[in-house]
Amino acid sequence: QRRHQKLIEEAPAPGLSDDLRRAMGEAALKVALGCGYTNAGTVEFLVEGNDYFYLEMNTRLQVEHPVTELVTGIDLVEQQLRMAAGETLAFTQDDVRVSGHAIEVRINAEDPAEGAFLPSPGRIDRLKVPDGYGIRFDAGYEAGDEVSQFYDNLIGKLVVWGHDRDTAIRRTLRALDETVVEGVATTIPADRAILEHPDFRAVAHSTRWVEDTLDLTGVRDSSRASDDGGPTVRRDLGVEVDGRRFSVSMWVPDPAAAVARRRSSRSGDGGGSGDGNVTVPMQGTIVKVLVEVGDTVEAGDTVCVLEAMKMENNITAETAGSVAEVRVAPGDSVGSGDIVAVIA
Template identity: 60%
Template structure:
C-alpha cells in the first residue's frame, strides 16, 4: 500500500477520500486554488499545495501544475474524486507516466467509457442495448434537426466527456437546436475541458437507475447493487436511494449482470457506475461513469463496504477478497444533496456566499459528508454542493421518515439551500408510491409555495485560538496563535473566510433565471457569475422572456431574461466579465 496520496479535487469528495485514507494510515495531500485557500479540504489534509488561479481551468484542470505538485510532495498515488479530471484519459496517462498510481480504472477504459459515444458502441458490442442515439460527435445544428425529425422530439444533447447533467440540453424543436448546442458545448468545455457532444432520444417518463460495480486487477468484477436517482432538476440529481423502489429483483439481477458485461468489455477495474434508464419494465444503457459517484454512500450504507477503501486497495494491486455471491444488502438508504441554490418556484438559482451557520443532523442511521463548515464561503467558481445527508433504516418507509427528521435538524444559513425542495420531494405521495421519474420534479412537483431567500441569524464568530495561515513557496502552513484581544483573521474556521466577498444575501434581488430586471428597464442579475454570452445588441427590440445575457454561476448556465418590452439602449457587460448580485447588465428603454 502506498503511503502518500494526493487528492486532485476539492469540497466534500476530497474530505471524504481523505477520511478513509487517514484511517488506513495514508498521508493526505490537498491541492487548492486561490479561491479555496482556506477551504475545509485544505484544512483537513496533512499537507496542501497551491494551484495558482481562481477558475477551474486555471487551477483544478491545470495538469502541468498538478504534476509539479505530485513530484514536489512525493505523492505515490492520485485520487481524482469526481468531476474535474476524474474521467480524463490524458490526465490518467500523465499520472501513470510519471510513475504514480492513478486511483481509478486503466486509461484505456476511461477512453472507451469516459467518452459517452464510444461507450455506447462498446455496450452494444457487449450485448447491452442503449437508448437510440448517435455514435458521432455533433458538428452542426442541422444534425440535431435531422435526428429530431427522424426519432421524434424532444431530443437530448449530451457532453461526450462529462456527467452529472453538465453539458446536457433538451431540445424540443428545430428552432432551439443551434442555441442549445452552443450552450451545451460551452458548459461541457467549462466543466470538463472538452466540448464534444452527441445526441440521444429523450424518453417520456423514465427512471434513472444505476448499478455500482467494482473490479480488481486480477480479473474479478462484481456488481454491488443499484441506486435510483430519478429525482432531478436540470438533469442533475437531488435525492438518490438504494435499493430502487418498486424494482423487480429479476430486473435487478439482469441489470447487474449487464453492468458487469459492459465493464468487462473495456477491461475495467476499480470503482465504476453503469447508468441505465428504466421505463415500462425495460432498461437501456445510458452511460458508464468511470469514477466514484457522488451518491456512493448509499451503496456503502446497504452493503457495509467502504468504496474508497476498496478503490485504494485495488489501486495498490490487492484482490477484492470477495465474490458476487458474498455481496449482501441490508435495509434502505437515502442520500439528499444539500446544494447552495434557491429552489423557490422551482427556479433552483445558484446561491453563492458565506455560510453563517451549519448544524449537522445527528442520531441513529445519519451521516453527513460535507465540504464546508460555518464561516466558509461557497464560491461562484465551483459546483454548489455543500454537503450530502445520508440516512439508513431497516425499510424505505422508515428511511423516508428518518430523512425528513434529519433535514429538519439540519440548519444551513447564510446561503439559500435546496432543503425546502428536498422536504417537498420526500413528503410527496408520488415519491412514497415510487411514481416519480427524471422529469417529475420539473414537470409535476409544485414548488410555488416554497419560501424565498435565507433565514440567516447573527452568530458569535470570535475565534479561539486564532489560526494564521502562511504560504511558503506555494505550500500551505497553518499556525495557531493564542493571542488575547486580537480580532478574527480571514483564516479562522469559525469566521467568514477570505475566499470570496459576496454581496450580503439579504441584499440579493429575488429574481429568477427566467425573469430578471425591474420595471425601470434595468436588467439585473440575481447571483454572482461570469457572463458567457450577450444575446442582444444596442437598438434591438426585445419582449418579455427574451434572453438578454447568459450567466455562468457554479458551473451552470443561467439565462437572464427581459422583464419588459422595449429597446435595448445600453449593454454594460461583455463575455468574460464577472458580475455580482444585483448588478445592472443592460438597460431596456
C-alpha cells in the same frame, strides 16, 4: 431529479424485482469485462416497467456511492484504493449482503423558487449538520466558506439508513429538520416536499416527476441572508441548460430602490428612480454581450447572458429604447442587483 441532475438517491432501488436486479447486475459485469475495466465503476440503466436500457458507464464512484456503503457495509473508497494499489478483492459477490434501506439527499445551494431551482452562490454564515443513529453527513463546506458561482453547488450529502424504506424516509425528514444552513438558499424545502409526497412513498415517481408533476408552489428557501428586507421586483429569464431552453420567473431585490438608498446614504439627496437600468438578478459571470451603445431594443430583448453555476441566464431589457450605456464585457463578474446596461 431536476435538469438531469439528481436530488435524492436510495438503495436498494425500490420497485425492482429480484430477476430484474439480477439481470442488470449481470449486464453491468458484461460491460466491465467487455472493455477490460478493473477498479470501482458505475454502470447506469434506465428502467421502464420490466425492461431496462443501458445508459452509460462511469469509470469512478458516483456521488451517491454512500447509499451502497450503508446497506452493504463495504467501504467503496477503501476498495477503490486497494485495487489501484494492485490488491485483489477480499470478497466475492456471494459475500455481499444488503441490509435495510438508505437514502441520500443532495443539499445544493439553490433556491427551489417554486420549481425554478435558482443558483444561490454566496457565503455560508452558519452550517449545523444533523447527527444520531443511522445518519451520515458528507460535507464539502464549513461555516464561513464561500459557495462559488463557477463550480458545482453541492454543499453536502445527507445519507440516512433505516431497517426499511419507511423508517429511512422518516429518519431523513427528521435529519432535514435538524439541518441548518444560513447565508445561502438550499434545496432542503424541495427535498422535504419530495420525501413527504405520496407518489414518492408509493414509488410512483419517475426521472421527470419533479419537473412534470411535483407541485412546488410556495416552496422557497428563506435561509439566504437579505440585504435589507426591501421591495422586490419580478424578473423573467430565459435559461439554457444542456441545450434546452426554459422560461423562469423570480423575485429579486429592487435595484432601483437599492441605488436610491445607496445614493441617499452617501449624499442625502434622495437619489434617482433607476428607470431604464438593466440589472442582473444573481451573482455570476457575463459570457455574452448582445448590444452596443446606440442600439435600439424592445422590452424583453436580451441584453447579455449571465452564467451562474453552470446555467446560462438571458438578461433582458424591461423597457424599449436606445442603449445609452453598456457597463460590462464578456468575462466580467457581477453581483446581484448590479447594473449592466442603461436604456434611455
